[in-house]
Amino acid sequence: MSIDVNHALPQRVTTMLATDPHTPVTIMAIELNASEGEITRCLPETMAQFTSGDRAEHILSQLPSWGRLTTIVAAAGSIFEVKADFPKGKMAHGFYNLMGKAGQLHGHLRIDLITDIAFVSKPFRGMESFYIGFFTAKGECMFKVYLGRDKKRQLFPEQKELFNQLKQELCA
Template sequence: MYQQHSIEQTRVRVAERLASEPFSALSSLCEQLEQSEAEVTLALPSEMVTEVAGEHAEAILQRLPSWGKVTTIVHSGASIFEFKAPFPKGKLARGYYNLMGKEGELHGHLRLDLVTHIALVSKPFMKMESHYMGFFDSSGHCVFKVYLGRDKQRKLFPEQIALFQQLKQELS
């Protein structure tokens, strides 16, 4: 069962783990520390994470379709679903943000009113530069993540890095 710790305690515990395992996945840190993904993510060092209020979710999602190919990840239980395509346009209707992807792209219905925190994360993964947006609910679960895209050589798209950095500056 997950334990509650103060944010200061969690920051210390996360920093200690990162010092010994800098490329570890956040999901592993969550298991090791027995804390929610939001608690661990938001306790990353300030150079790795920018916390944004959930009320900005729609504005962020409306920008993403112009960024090009990204990787959207949804965890469900022990399963991970990945969609590598441009993030679809969407609109609010009947309490949901409805994703209207083209054929072969992501479709779905998001309850953005349940997103309480957004983390803009810059943390190496598998020894590679990595940047993503994590959308969290009030219980600390990650609803979904959107990672910057990569080319065929597994390099991040420079224009997406610039857009991500601009977003961080605007929302911090």
């Protein structure tokens, strides 16, 4: 089952984007009383393209070769960020188990709950930004993986290329 969107929401999102295209999806969700997944589903195709949640394991298996990424998990108003190479993982006991080394992400993901995966290219604080968002059927964001930046805060061009290749492969 995919994220269900209220019929009036797309126009409201379009109006907000016309006012300020840099407004974060999380802020739009609060202001429009919608889930982050619902808002992301309403972004124009130039900003967000989707694939099925059953592609999560494939996507996660690609990320360890991309280099330093930023993984974000938001819970109860707090935001956790890990800036490191994305760890390798494998399925076991109903979880996708991240096997991070010291300083890397480590954990157990219920990827069976992921229904929608978004490849998002949306400006953030005046800078281009790219991430892969993993969403549940209720539109909850389980986590996001952002492309990394160099010391000058520029995106790594090779990651941008890998992001676009994977998006084209899975969202076409």
